[in-house]
Every structure is written in structure tokens, then in C-alpha cells.
Amino acid sequence: MSRYQDIKDLAKRWKVPLDVLINNAACTPRTRQETPEGIELQFATNVLGYYWLIDGFTEILKASAPARVINVASYWAGGLDISDLEFKRRSYDNGKAYRQSKQANRMLSAAFAEKLKPFQ
């Protein structure tokens, strides 16, 4: 769920309707790690994975309408620094990285709810 290529391949192989996509996977590594694709692991899993899944499955979800997407965020969401999403300029803090990833989940939900509204 943290690798673009894996998610793209999964969407390509998917051949049946999809009624509900639940984006639930999340991690909070104590130290800064990167995926093999070179993205900070927590941002890749908790945010980009959700985005790639919704984006990769959009046509399948539309064809399965009425379908739903659920993004699991958190009451702890907040502190999103849009200028440093991957902690390249700040020292890594797993709590801050988690909070900002969950804030991004909320924003993703609002953005996709608007974008996919005509297909509800």
C-alpha cells in the first residue's frame, strides 16, 4: 500500500465490481524510512497509498456505482506542513509525521468527495 507500482498493478488486475474501498493501512515508523520508490514511508503509506488507490480505482468505482470510499483518518489529525510533506527539511518526528498524514487524509476525503460527487 506504499508503492505506486504495486497499487497500479492491483488496479489493472481488478476484474469485478468494487462497492467499497476502505483505505485503512497506516504506519508510524520511529525513524525516517523511505520506500523503494524513494518516498518517506509514512507519507507514502498513510497518504499517497490512499490517493493512488482512489485514483487507480476511480473508473472501477464509477462502474460499480453506487460505491463508496472510506479513508480512515484520526481525531489527532493536524499540523500539516505542506512545504515539507516528507520531512526533508525538518528533523523527523513520527508523531508529527503521523498527525500531518491524517490531516492530509481528511483533505483528500474532502477533495475526492467533491470530485466524485457527480457519480454518487
Ligand SMILES: NC(=O)c1ccc[n+]([C@@H]2O[C@H](COP(=O)([O-])OP(=O)(O)OC[C@H]3O[C@@H](n4cnc5c(N)ncnc54)[C@H](OP(=O)(O)O)[C@@H]3O)[C@@H](O)[C@H]2O)c1
Ligand atoms: N489505533 C488508534 O488509536 C487509531 C486512532 C485513530 C485512527 N486510527 C487509524 O486507524 C487505521 C488502522 O489503525 P490500527 O490502529 O488498526 O493500526 P495497526 O493495528 O497498526 O494496523 C495497521 C494495518 O496497516 C497495515 N499496513 C501498514 N503499512 C502497510 C503497507 N505499507 N502496506 C500494506 N499494509 C500496511 C498493517 O499491516 P501489517 O500488520 O502487515 O503490518 C496493519 O494491518 C489507521 O489508518 C490509523 O491511522 C487508529
